[in-house]
Amino acid sequence: MADEVIIYTDGACSGNPGPGGYGVVLISGSHRKELSGGFRLTTNNRMELLAAIVALEALKRNGTVVRLHTDSQYLVNAVNKGWLFTWEIKRFAKKKNPDLWIRFLEVYRRHHVTFRWVKGHNNDPENERCDILAVTAAKGPDLQEDLGYIPDNEGTGLI
Numbered sequence: 001m002a003d004e005v006i007i008y009t010d011g012a013c014s015g016n017p018g019p020g021g022y023g024v025v026l027i028s029g030s031h032r033k034e035l036s037g038g039f040r041l042t043t044n045n046r047m048e049l050l051a052a053i054v055a056l057e058a059l060k061r062n063g064t065v066v067r068l069h070t071d072s073q074y075l076v077n078a079v080n081k082g083w084l085f086t087w088e089i090k091r092f093a094k095k096k097n098p099d100l101w102i103r104f105l106e107v108y109r110r111h112h113v114t115f116r117w118v119k120g121h122n123n124d125p126e127n128e129r130c131d132i133l134a135v136t137a138a139k140g141p142d143l144q145e146d147l148g149y150i151p152d153n154e155g156t157g158l159i
Contacts, residue, residue: 003064003065004028004065004066004067005026005027005028005059005064005065005066005067006026006027006028006066006067006069007024007025007026007027007052007055007056007066007067007068007069008024008025008027008068008069008070008118008124008126008127008129008130009022009023009024009025009048009051009052009055009068009069009070009072009130010022010023010048010051010070010071010072010120010127010130010131010133010134011023011044011045011046011047011048011049011050011051011072011134012044012047012131012134012135012137012138013042013043013044013047013138014138014139016043016044017041017042017043017149017151018041018042019038019039019040019041019042019138019139019143020038020039020041020042020043020044020046020047020134020138020146021036021037021038021039021047021133021134021135021136021137021138021139021140022035022036022037022047022048022050022051022054022133022134022137023035023036023051023129023130023131023132023133023134023135023136023137024036024051024054024055024058024130024133025126025129025130025133026055026058026059027126033058034129034133035054035055035058035133036133036134036136036137037050037054037137037144038137038138038139038140038142038143038144039138039143039144039145039146039149040143040144040145040146041145041146041149041151042146042149043149045072045074045096045097046097046100046146046148046149047134047138048070048072048074048075049072049074049075049097049100049101049104050100051070051130051134052068052070052072052075052104053100053103053104053107055068056068056104056107056108056110056111056113057107059110059111062110062111063110063111063112064111064112065111065112066111066112066113066114067113067114067116068113068114068115068116069116069117069118069124069126069127070115070116070117070118071117071118071119071120071121071127072117073117075115076115076116076117078101079108079113079115080115084101084104084105087101088101088105097148099148100148
């Protein structure tokens with residue numbers, strides 16, 4: 001399909017919580033774009049989710065048909081099994097990362113997104129590239145502050 005955009009995403013965290021990063025590869029026909037960013041203190045799930053958000057926000061036209069590949073079962077299951085929409089109805093009560101889920105839903109609803117889970121570290125070239133981008137970003141010299149990350153008493157990021 002000519003108008004379809006293929007996206008690969010990955011998140012990484014050294015420690016959980018710890019320094020983290022995300023990596024994105026967007027492919028549309030012969031065009032390719034890579035995106036990444038790193039944070040001083042965050043979690044792996046936040047980076048997995050942020051990777052998908054950043055990728056979808058990078059799309060220039062609303063209504064784009066997207067096939068998003070990720071090794072994050074957290075993300076794929078939340079959407080494909082409908083959990084996310086129940087969390088939304090309940091205003092994300094007792095759920096982690098509500099700030100990112102709200103941001104995700106806003107951009108997700110602008111497009112026609114199909115999620116594909118890929119096994120991580122299984123020689124998928126684009127998934128491996130995203131992993132390199134995410135890990136490299138997490139080790140960067142100018143890491144951002146993840147303003148939405150709020151550690152709980154056990155350091156799991158549960159708000």
